[in-house]
Amino acid sequence: METLDRYIKELLDRSTPAAPAWNLEKIKSGEPRWNYVDGCMIRAILELYHITKREEYLKFADEFIDYFVQEDGSILSYDPTEFNIDNVNAGKTLFDLYKLTGKEKYKKAIETVYSQVAHQPRTLEGNFWHKLIYPFQVWLDGLYMGQPFYLQYETAFNDCKNCMDSYNQFVNVYKILRDKETGLYFHAYDETRMMYWSDDVTGLSKYFWLRALGWYSMALVDSIEIFPDSLAKEKEHLKQIYKELIDAMLKYQDESGMWYQIVDMAGVEPNYLEASGSAIFAYSIMKSVRMGLLDESYFAYGEKAFYGTCDKYLSEKDGQLQLEGICLVAGLGGKTRRDGSFEYYMSEPIVKNDAKGTAPLFLAYTEILYKNAGKK
Numbered sequence: 001m002e003t004l005d006r007y008i009k010e011l012l013d014r015s016t017p018a019a020p021a022w023n024l025e026k027i028k029s030g031e032p033r034w035n036y037v038d039g040c041m042i043r044a045i046l047e048l049y050h051i052t053k054r055e056e057y058l059k060f061a062d063e064f065i066d067y068f069v070q071e072d073g074s075i076l077s078y079d080p081t082e083f084n085i086d087n088v089n090a091g092k093t094l095f096d097l098y099k100l101t102g103k104e105k106y107k108k109a110i111e112t113v114y115s116q117v118a119h120q121p122r123t124l125e126g127n128f129w130h131k132l133i134y135p136f137q138v139w140l141d142g143l144y145m146g147q148p149f150y151l152q153y154e155t156a157f158n159d160c161k162n163c164m165d166s167y168n169q170f171v172n173v174y175k176i177l178r179d180k181e182t183g184l185y186f187h188a189y190d191e192t193r194m195m196y197w198s199d200d201v202t203g204l205s206k207y208f209w210l211r212a213l214g215w216y217s218m219a220l221v222d223s224i225e226i227f228p229d230s231l232a233k234e235k236e237h238l239k240q241i242y243k244e245l246i247d248a249m250l251k252y253q254d255e256s257g258m259w260y261q262i263v264d265m266a267g268v269e270p271n272y273l274e275a276s277g278s279a280i281f282a283y284s285i286m287k288s289v290r291m292g293l294l295d296e297s298y299f300a301y302g303e304k305a306f307y308g309t310c311d312k313y314l315s316e317k318d319g320q321l322q323l324e325g326i327c328l329v330a331g332l333g334g335k336t337r338r339d340g341s342f343e344y345y346m347s348e349p350i351v352k353n354d355a356k357g358t359a360p361l362f363l364a365y366t367e368i369l370y371k372n373a374g375k376k
Contacts, residue, residue: 058100091113
């Protein structure tokens, strides 16, 4: 699709490590920081490189991450002892870049990020805390931010000594955060049950937020891809968990191909069809078909989500392409007392071009390219 190629080029041309056009939160702060949003975009750019072999993609990704990574493996603005699981996400790009460029500092930086994972505080069930400032909490988002990096390190550099730990964290989420009636997952869980957003009995938040479910679906797909065949039984279990999630989500897919911000509340104003989560599921579903996790019949659902998102929200204004309909952020707790209510999820800004929407759309685009090329 020439339109997507052009859109990618426009975003990259307007971006530097200090001021990426796709990171609205960073633009607002004005400071270059190691963060998960940029990690999402650079990973998408690297995936585009793998399928297209366009050197400009590799060059951009390398120069962007190189800006942050110092020769000793330290990372500009990154402090592992903050124990923010979001900050692990960008570390996934380091494996690819180390392999592609041979820069030893990328291997050292992998060790820097792993130093956080190795000491990340945990719930009693054994799951990583979402952040040090959000103690005893597990958010679906965190599975994507932390687990694929964890598994990639374990399989590449640690003889998979802790792969079962990662598997158990997924199983805990399945047991605790999944709603048995719908098959959907709640956004988060507080094991202390003391947070104002959590249920007094279950510790769960109240709603099924689309992007959190999307992060979780990608966490499963990307982790299963890494998971070793030596743990075939556990890998098969994760595949089943993933298929159950997708089957549950498809019941709520809109005729446009997209999903609503609060998944199970279509038609309740002001709920809206949301771009980032829809793009994530487009990618997740199509990739899982390519991997053989789902049969070929599922590809059409992911493809419909991809084109539906483009049709509704990708447009041109003042000579530039833009992707609209992206929820900027949604969390729980914090200084603004994000209470996890329906009204809260509706109140967060809806923006354009943010990488939480554009990166998964580009990842979904790579799956279209793989399909067209007949590659596995």
